[in-house]
Amino acid sequence: MPTVLPESIDRRWARAIILIDMNAFFASVEQLDDPALRGKPVAITNGDQGTCIITCSYEARAFGIHTGMRLPEARQRCPALIRITARSSRYAEMSARIMSALQAITPDIEVFSVDEAFLDVTHVQRLHGAPPVIARQVQRLVREVSGLPCSVGVAGDKTTAKWAAKQHKPEGLTVVSPWETAARLHDVPVTELCGVGRGIGGFLASRGVRTCGDMSRLPVSVLAQRWGNIGRRIWLMAQGRDPDPVSCGMAPPKSVGHGKVLPPATRDVQLLQHYLEHMAQKVAARLRGNGLEAQQLFIGLRTDAGWLGGRYLTPRPTDDGQPIAALCRQVLQKVWQGEGVHQVQVTALDPVQADIQLDLFADQAAPRRQAINRAVDRINRRFGTQAMSTASLLGRVPLHDVIAPAWKPEGIRRTV
Structure with missing residues (x-):
């Protein structure tokens, strides 16, 4: 753990962001x-x-x-490896407990994922002390309410705080004060910053930018012309001046989706159909649970050559899994030619508030389907999300819940 200079302990920061990163969160919960x-x-x-x-x-x-490694390869490396089935509801419960407890530090919290959160502590320094002092308090609080370790990054902006949190794991505390940020990031590869992937990294490398220190020599207009405001933000991120605020609110969802990673090179057409239908039913249940419906969907199958499928439309906006599943079957018949499939994905791309106005031209069986769906949802809420499912899925595929990357403690993203 790096030494925190006395100056950074006593000096008040103009802007102070803390990022908590739970260490091996799911595995740590199981060990707890x-x-x-x-x-x-x-x-x-x-x-x-x-x-x-x-x-x-x-x-x-x-x-x-x-993460991402296949189990057979992992067991070759470690024959004593213990495989545990994920308990998504338990992880979500523990995460919600942690995020709720952090409200005692500051109300300005952005839940970034199930195991990460940004805290803006700029305005609570008079109450709790300087940012490094608050960071230690955060670590203690997380340990007290959960029994779990977390790493913490402290900086004057979100991107630097996230980078800092990854420098010393597990249970590390890394402080990058605003007046030393440029020097600390100078030799850091730009691809180590959150949001700078291979594509952007390659674009920057072709223009001589490989480290954050190189970025100051590149005119901001080069990135702005290529990516607009995102490009401008990346230019500032590399210099420790990320302007993105900690967002406490939750914007309406731009999409609602579910995917499934399959055994390598799956070619069983019935298995693919069952998994696509499972994803369709999960998407529909989430739409209903949040009063939404959608008409435009991405339906895809990932192969070695990339994604098969694309955007497709149901006859009308819906929250019913039946027409979505029917669309999935049509797509499978049209785009799949027997290639090995590694993943399936179904995503509603245009979720909007459901229209309670009756459609004059709607299917006459729609009210009955809606009543059945509501009954199934009530049963699953009470007895578990997979207590009742369509007959075509029962016993055909292993059904389990997963936590989406954009999980939040409340609202639509609370669903696992």
Whole structure:
């Protein structure tokens, strides 16, 4: 853990952002709940038959195991690896507890994902002390309410705080004060910053920008012409001047989707159809649960060559899984030629508030379907999200819940 200079402890910051990053969150929850797993290599997969690791403990990471690795390869590296089926509801419950407790520090909180949150502590320094002092308080609070470790980054902007939180894990505390940010980031590759992927990184490298220090030599107009406001923000991010505020509100969803990573090179047409239908039903249930409906959907199958499928329309806006599943079957018949499929995805691209006005030309069976859907939703809310499903899915595919990257403690993104 880096030494915090006395100046950074006593000096009040003009802007102060803290990023908490839960350490190996899902695996840490499992080790917390089952003491027999502590100190052992643990890998989490979605479902009992899951082969893709969604996270793993630090004991497993010591063997080179990482998120996205297939279970057979992981077991070659670590024969003693313990596979655990993900318990999404438990992780969501623990995350909500942590996020709620952080309100005691500041009301200005942006839940970035199920295991990360930004806190703007600019206006609570008089109450709690300087940002490094608040950061230690945050770590203690998280440990008290959850029993889990977290790493913390403190900086004058969101991007630098997120970078800082990843520098010392597990349970590290990294402080980058605003007056030293440029020097600390100078030799950091731009691709280490959140949001700067391979595409943007390649664009920058072709113009001589490989580190954050190189960015100041590139006119901001070069990025602005290519990516508009996003380009301008990236230019500022690399210099420790990310202007993006901590957003406490939650914007209406731009999409509602579900996907499933499949065993490598899946070619069983019935299995693909069942998984697509499962995704369709999950999307429809989320739309209904939040009073939304959609007409435009992305339906895709990922192969070695890329995605098959695209954007498609249902006859009218809907929150019913039946027409969405029917559209999935049509797409599968038209675009799939027997290629090995690694992932399926169904996403509603235009969710809007459901129109309660009756459609003169709607299917006459629609009211009955709506009543059935509401009954199924009530049963699943009471007995579990998979307590009742369509007959075509029962016993055909392993059904389990997952946590979306954009999960939030409340609202539409609370759904797992």
